[in-house]
Amino acid sequence: MERTFQVDLRGIVDLFSRHLYASPRVYMRELLQNAVDAITARRALDPDAPATVSIEPPELTGDGTLRVHDSGIGLSEPEVHELLATIGRSSKRDELGLARHEFLGQFGIGLLSCFLVADEVRVTTRSARGGPTVEWTGLADGRYRVAPAARERVEPGTTVTLSPVPGMARWLAGEMVHDLIATYGDALPVPISIAGRRVNSGALPWQNGYPSPAARAGALRAYAERVFGFAPFDVIDLAVPEAGLAGLAFVLPMAANPAAHAGHRVYLRRMLLADGVDKLLPEWAFFVRCVVDTGELRPTASREALYEDDLLAGTREALGAQVRDWLVRLAATDPDRLRRFLAVHHLGVKSLALHDVDMLRVVDRWWPMETDAGPMTLADFRRRHPVVRYTATADEFRVLAPVAAAQHFGLVNGGYAYDIEIMRRLPLLDPAVDVRRLDPTELATRFEPPDPVLEARMRPFLVAAAGILRGLGCDVVPRSFDPPALPALYLTSRAAAQAEEMRSARASADELWSGVLGAVDTTDAAHRPQLILNLRNPVVRRVAEVRDPSLAALGVQALYGQALLAGHHPLSPEDGAMLNRSFLGLLDWATGAAGAR
Template sequence: MERAFQVDLRGIVDLLSRHLYASPRVYVRELLQNAVDAITARRALDGGAPAVVSIEPSEVTGDGTLRMHDSGIGLSESEVHELLATIGRSSKRDDLGLARHEFLGQFGIGLLSCFLVADEVRVTTRSARGGPTVEWTGLADGRYRVAPAERERAEPGTTVTLRPVPDMAQWLTGAMVHDLVTSYGDALPVEVSIAGRRVNSGVLPWQRGYPSPAARAEALRAYAERVFGFAPFDVIDLAVPEAGLTGLAFVLPVAAHPTARSGHRVYLRRMLLADGVDTLLPEWAFFVRCVVDTGELRPTASREALYEDDLLADTREALGGQVRDWLVRLAATDPARLRQFLMIHHLGVKALALHDVEMLRVVDRWWPMETDAGPMTLAEFRRRHPVVRHTATSDEFRALAAVAAAQNLGLVNGGYAYDIEIMRRLPLLDPSITVRGLDPAELATRFEPLDPVLEARIRPFLAVAAETLRSLGCAVVPRCFDPPVLPALYLRSRAAAQAEEMREARSAAGDLWSGVLGAVDATEAADVPQFILNLRNPVVRRLAEAPDPALASLGVQALYGQALLAGHHPLRPEDSAMLNRSFLALLDRAMGGRGAQ
């Protein structure tokens, strides 16, 4: 047996009017929307019909109410019963339930937003198709009544009267209504007046006529300062015909955080939809703020965001492409200004370069990376070095940059956001480009081995050094390399790092997994860190030839600790203990003691 749903009308009114909308301010937007749609419908029948919305705030009415009059098509009594008394029923959808694109509203619930500020809503309306004036009165508790109006309207149209909830009366005052009307309806193509004075311009800022390009640029910069609070670095014109979209993108003059979603100002057929729409552009375009008007993108039911569908996805891609094309044009026509832009917004451009070859080309040619020879673009770096080598972290770069530069190895700091990914994409520009991460052990192969005579002379010292560091799992390697001011270098190859991680995992694992990991660890036993002593350094040379083995051991311990610190390597407890012991013992010797280890 079929039954009808039981609907608590008071609950539905409360749900839609108090929970669908984010703020009471939207009531003005919804009233304006209904008025403009009514005028649009009337003009479809009579192109010469007036297009006027007149608002009387509470100071003008004198009884605390607000009245909004429009010269729209109005409603007949049957339409009042059908449309105003049925939540979700709208005259702005066709018989298939599809939204008619020339209207702003489509959900049949906009009038309920008035209950955010009023406990009584009265609609007095006369249809342009004929018939008497009808009055519909709705109450916040869900009741309504329909009756002939006490006074006939002289012209077709509608008057909405709001009687405020006692603590919401401030929302119906002239100052508040003026702010809301100029915010939501400044660009509407109808005359909107408050207390007899027109308050809207009726045009979007990029659609105004300007006497010159310079005047337009100045006016748009002033608009950005007023709306967004900044003078833009540049202004980009936007257009997506498929979405009926036109507008502007204002480039931020200061850096923005890449994870901060950009809030864009979106108009729907020249009615402000929202100021904080964050789904209009791709995430990488966080360095622009947009103002757009669209005729085809769909709003959500609350009309405070855009409905996520294929058209919005295509529009987002198209707008991202136009921002990207602006960057390409800037690179071609004004390199100095592009460099200025990149100094501010390089993160956004680098993020885009991960997906776009043209942006990769811009970064390759114009953005200076940190290299062992100083700031340098990747294009310039490749002219000097056939292989693009990069470190995995900034700490590794700082530890190895001077040594790499002295060996003319060529090294790029890969520790900054997106840099490694960008370098790995360089073969897309030229398949002959070789990119690889630097294995620190590779540096040792570039160092000069010792002269056999010198090596034989310092063999006792090398034996002392090897014995001193044996418990730390570190091999002592004597070499000669530049710069001479660097006494020692601690290098841990990728394989050595993996082997050490495996040993740590083995010690933390249970018996079963410890055996499995032990088998794997055994295969990596030869991969140990290297402590490379630089015999070109005067201090190391004197230490190596010193006759006192105890002093030699202390010196090796101190140099080992200094190499760990200089290379930003983590100190294990045993490393810290050795560093402390050697420091205190050397200090004791300097003061005349024996320097016991």
């Protein structure tokens, strides 16, 4: 047996009017939308029909109500029953239910927003197609009535009268109404007046006729300061014809949080949709704020966001391409200005360079990376070094950069966001470029081994040092290298690091998994970490000549611990214990020697 749904009209009214919209302020947007759409419909029949919207706040009506008059097409009594009493029914859709492009509203629920501020909504209307004036009165509890109007309208059109809910009268007051019109309806092409005085400009910021480029730049700067709260670094003109979109992108003069969603001001056929619309641009373009007007992108039912569909996705890609083209032009025409921009917004540009070759070229040529020879662009670095070697972390770079610089090795800090990915993409610009992560043991190949006489003299010390560190899985290697101020360097290859991770995993695993990990652990002695003792360092030379074995052992332990700490290497419990023993032992020896004196 087939049945129809039972609808609680009071609940539906409450759902749409109180939960669909984020704020009571949208009621004015919906009233203006209905008025402009009615005028658009009338002018489709009569191009010479008047186009006016006039508003009487409670200060003028004298009875606490707000009245909105329009010279639109109006409604006949059958249309009142069909459209105003059926939630979701709209005259602004065609017979297939598709949105008609010339209208702002499409969903047939906009009038319900008035119940955010009013407990009674009265619509007095006369159709331009003929017929008497009809009055529809809707109540917040879901009831409505339709009757002939007590007074006939002279001209076609509609008047909406709102009687405020107790406590909501401030939303209907004249000053508030003026502010809401300035927010939502300032750019509408229809004159909107309060007490006979027009209160909207009827133009979008890029549509005003400016006498000169300088005047335009000054006006747009003032607009950005008023709307977004900043003086823009630059202004980019935007246009996506397939979306009926035109507008501006204002480049932020200060750094922005890449993780924060950028809110853009979006107009729909010159009616403000919302100030905080996100996902209009690609995520990498977080350094711009946009104001756009669109005729084709679809709003959500609440008209406070854009509907995610293929057209919006294509528009997002096109707008991103226009921002990107601005950056490419800036690189070609004003390098100094580009550098100032990159100093603030390099994260967005580097993010874009991960999938755009032109932006990769901009980063390669203009963005200074941190290298062992100071800040340098990758293009300059490649001219000096045949191989682009990089460290995986900033800590590793800080330790190895002075050593690499002294050996003229060439090293780039890959510890910042996107830098490693950018360097790995360099072969797209130059197929001959060699990019590789530094294996720290490569540095040791540049160090000088000791001469045979010195090595023979140091042999007892080196044998003792090797015995001290053997239990920690570390070899001792004497070498001479710059800078002399660095006494020791703890170097571990990637294979050794992986072996250490394997041993840690085995130690914490149960018996079964410990056996499995042991079976795949193929580490040999060739991959053990190395403590490189710098023979050019005077402290190392003096420690090597100490005749007291226990004091020499403390010196070796201290050099080992200092190298671990300087390199920001993780300390095992055994490492920590040795570092503690060396510190206390040297302190005890120093205080004892001082007491003996």
